[in-house]
Amino acid sequence: MRVDVVSIFPDYLAALDLSLVGKARRTGLLDLRVHDLRGWATDRHRTVDDTPFGGGAGMVMRPDVWGRALDDVLPAGGAGHLVVPTPSGEVFTQRHAERLALEAHVVIACGRYEGIDARVAERARAAGHRVSELSIGDYVLNGGEVAALVMIEAFGRLLPGVVGNPHSLVEESHGAAGLLEYPVYTKPPAWEGLEVPEVLLSGHHARIERWRRDRALERTAARRPDMVAALDVAALDKADLAVLAGLGWQVSDGRLRPAEEPVAE
DSSP: OEEEEEESOGGGGGGGGSHHHHHHHHHTSOEEEEEEGGGGOOSTTOOOEEOOTTOOSSOEEOHHHHHHHHHHHSOTTSOOEEEEEEEEEEEOOHHHHHHHTTOSEEEEEOOBTTOBOTHHHHHHHHTTOEEEEEESSSSOOSBSHHHHHHHHHHHHTTSTTTSSOTTHHHHSTTSTTOSOOOOOOOSOSEETTEEOOGGGGSOOHHHHHHHHHHHHHHHHHHHOHHHHHTSOGGGOOHHHHHHHHHTTEEEETTEEEETTSOOOO
């Protein structure tokens, strides 16, 4: 997989040399390249922004500079996927990470100031490229670099061979099960008056699996009820439904609802 990141602060992306993503770069699992947008500026001041049409505060990144950059880094023939981190984008989730991990070539355009001229994304779409404008949360950052780091970490770790134990990708939060991960423990079994749950020391794999599933359901119901409401009822067993019933969830019209939620007539 090839990933190109374009930014006016390429040193911001130095963290991509660390940890599993850095190892994936060094071993060739991930062809990751970082570019300085100012390299495509044409004036002696290497200008990449200008004042917004219609007035208003701040500056907007110029489409001509970005256009030259993307012409060089996006593959020909509309075969690339352009990702534009922006607080006005669709919220980035594990599902987006999974889809991006299947791409052959992703380009991430890190905006600054008031953002990138909207025609840049329009032009890329017109050229046949897939374009995703994505937000990592309901808050505003100074630029797209932090979001780029988050997204690359999220989809990069899904590439085959990046994570040592691929089974860990199945059980983690926001995975295929649609639940938050259960609590985890390690040695020592007793620490400052707090003990590891006995079932985890039992060696009884079926009981351990059930305990973990129950705790995942409980944690998700407490912290992310929206995720419980989105669960596929057909994929839940009787034990799952019993746990959820005890937590105040019922099946109605083929989906899970809080027990106190009225059913539409």
